[in-house]
Amino acid sequence: MQPGTTISLHMSNVETIPGKVLVNSLGLVTGSTVRAKNIGKDIFAGLKNIVGGELKAYTELLNESRNEALQRMMLQAHSMGANAIVNVRFATSNVAAGASELFCYGTAVIVE
């Protein structure tokens, strides 16, 4: 697998993949990424904080990061030979001031 390649597996946050038959379970897969804001986005978000509401810069940043965490989890599942991940969960935590960790985990399975 080349680094930077995007892959796409079946994913769901229920016990099965709806419409498919679960054949084999391969165990836990995880993916995480730690992100810090960049200063441009922070200044903009600071200005936005004058009126409040949605902070679009942060929304985008977190979305990007979460997709990357998912991508890492899918890579791990792919290298185990799985073609689907069930029971996907997300967790967000503050690891340091100015940085937060986005973490996702699930069970790698083979479906037909």
Add this chain to the structure above:
Amino acid sequence: MSSVGVGIIIALVSVVGVFLFPTLSWALGRWYQGRLVRALNEQEKRTGNMLQSEHYLSTSSSMNAIGANGSTLLHVSICVGPSMGQMFFMWFKSLVGGRLASYDTVLDFGRREVLLRLKKQADDFGCSAIENIRIETSVISFAKNQKSKTSSVEFLAFATGIRQ
């Protein structure tokens, strides 16, 4: 006598100076967030029945999806925060406790908006049902100083979208 007058003027100016920016920010925030909420109300009315299935929203994982053609993981997140002025006056409010109206508004807005976006995403993927919806809330501290720690809250909604 005049020195007392000058003292009073200086005190007044400094009080006004301290409260001017938060008041401005509070008023702007009220106006802006009111607009957001009104827009959201409109959108909810319009797109409330966007998905045409009867059981399209569910927090359970029991499959009404028998006969499903395919599924996809949906996830949407949104970052919201109250305005600086609201946070400033909230500090005074928290001396007596009780309901914090500014946080109420902002968090309610965020949660409704994230559900609406989840529905939109499901629609984009061609899903007719959304199963096992989970909404998570977390405090995002991208700010370096402790003071503005709760300046933004993230709502994450994730679910399994089902094509029937």
